[in-house]
Amino acid sequence: MNSRAFGCVNAVPERTAMSDTIPPPATETGSVAAQSGGLPLMLALILPAQLLSIAGIAGGVAQPHIAEQFRTTDIVWFNLATLLVSLFTLPFAVKLGDVHGKRRVMLILAAAGIIGDIVSALAPSFAVLLIGRAIAGFYGPIVALIPACIRECFPARRVAMAYGVVMGSVGVVILVTPVIVGHLIDSFGWRSAMWLLTGLTVAAMGMLAAMPETPRRGRFTDGFDWIGGLLLGGGVALLAYGGGNVYSAGWTAPRTAWPLLVGLVALVVFVVVELRSAHPIVDVRMLARRPVAVVIITAAFVQFAYIISPVVFSFLAQYPRIPFASDGFGWTATHYAVVGIPAGIATVAAAVATGGALKLVGPRQIWLPSAALLVVGLAVFARAHHDTVQVIVASVLVGIAGGTVMACGTAMVVSVVSQDEQATVNGIAYLALQVVGGFGYQILFTVLAANQVVMNGVPFYLDAAYTNAYWLLAGIAGIGLLAAFLLPRIQRPSDALAGIEPERAGAQEIG
Secondary structure (H helix, E strand, O other), X not given: OOHHHOOOOOOOOHHHOOOOOOOOOOOOOOOHHHHHHHHHHHXXXXXXXXXXXXXXXXXXXXXXXXXXXXXXXXXXXXXXXXXXXXXXHHHHHHHHHHHHOHHHHHHHHHHHHHHHXXXXXXXXXXXXXXXXXXXXXXXXXXXXXXXXXXHHHOOHHHHHHHHHHXXXXXXXXXXXXXXXXXXXXXXXXOHHHHHHHHHHHHHHHHHHHHOOOOOOOOOOOOOOOHHHHHHHHHHHHHHHHHHHOHHHHOOOOHHHHHHHHHHHHHHHHHHHHHHHOOOOOOOHHHHHOHHHHHHXXXXXXXXXXXXXXXXXXXXXXXXXXEOOOEEOOOOOHHHHHHHOHHHHHXXXXXXXXXXXXXXXXXXXXHHHHHHHHHHHHHHHHHHOOOOHHHHHHHXXXXXXXXXXXXXXXXXXXXXXXXXXXXXXXXXXXXXHHHHHXXXXXXXXXXXXXXXXEEEOOEEEEOHHHHHHHHHHHHHHHHHHHHHHOOOOOOOOHHHHHOOOOOOOOOOOOOO
């Protein structure tokens, strides 16, 4: 397929691709995307944008089966292995996307991800499975590059629609993926979920190959901040690794304490280096702007609480009921997915409604009540999760809140930064989410382990474990909600995309 069919409005000829000049913003005049290429490009970006979400859902459904087959209590590393590589590569991926073009970088990341998926699908042991999951972490940064691609490849009047179609498709992913993965696992085992990810990653590469290249700004040799990238990537990876050992070794163990200490020192040095660098890999001065900092913090806590909640339900639903050892429901993976359909529908409906509402009001007015609803939904889950009806009611509440916050998160970033800052801030937001996720995931399994019974090497959980886990998630979402009250009234995404400068400290704000 010819990439020109998608018509990236900011694409530059090859002979000037490595120019230091930043292309002007997209305009309607002469824009192919504004005429016929817009919808195909939107559809092409959906799968790459949702690849990480699909992998997370598929992995969540498969985890109980993997833990039972390999008889491991270290199942927490199934996701953390992916997280560590994703965190380390992210700052380089964002910067190299600016220098060499985001399409090219995403293709390389997706190719590495395919290798990881294949290794995971063929893994003869849990150790090899973790190696595969680590390699698959290379496609993690794609999710941070997609929003910037949208902003660069569509005229202003279509960017909001593109965000809604591409990023809002997470609701469909949440609705459809568990059913497909559940059927595959019940029919062919957990490895079929890994093969599904392999096929979808190949398809995502095809979509990325067909899209046009984004503008390339500057040269690789022009002050590329290797030191800053290594300090940032290494620092957050060490924090995640140290946090990953809390569950098995505790806070004071050397393999927990030293990575955490070194990681914190690396990040402090990183800030100092970036403040003095002529070409910082991340402009940390942006974090001094209250709207940017608060958006990143509140989104990290609230979105993590929502994203990780299905992992708890996956164990609750699929682990067997064993007196005095396991208080699971013993459902098949398919049954688990079917029970989740009402919540999936609620998520899709909430995301669509949020997209329409954002045309009229600022994202803060939507974010606050939706974050509050998420806290309530998780609290309901903690109190009432003992039969199918209770689970469906709690799941629908969480789904409505989750669909809203996921659709609103990108809009908040759009509303507080300029076009040139989009990729950087999306990268920082993704980093923050993953760092919170790394610690939160470990704390979650530590809470579960307080009421677990290990049988034949497999950890099973009593009801108190699930109750405490949901209360923990409600508390994490509550931290994000409290941070959200510090948000000023930020402008509507449509105003930001129309070229009105995002509000800075003391600027006039739009409700």
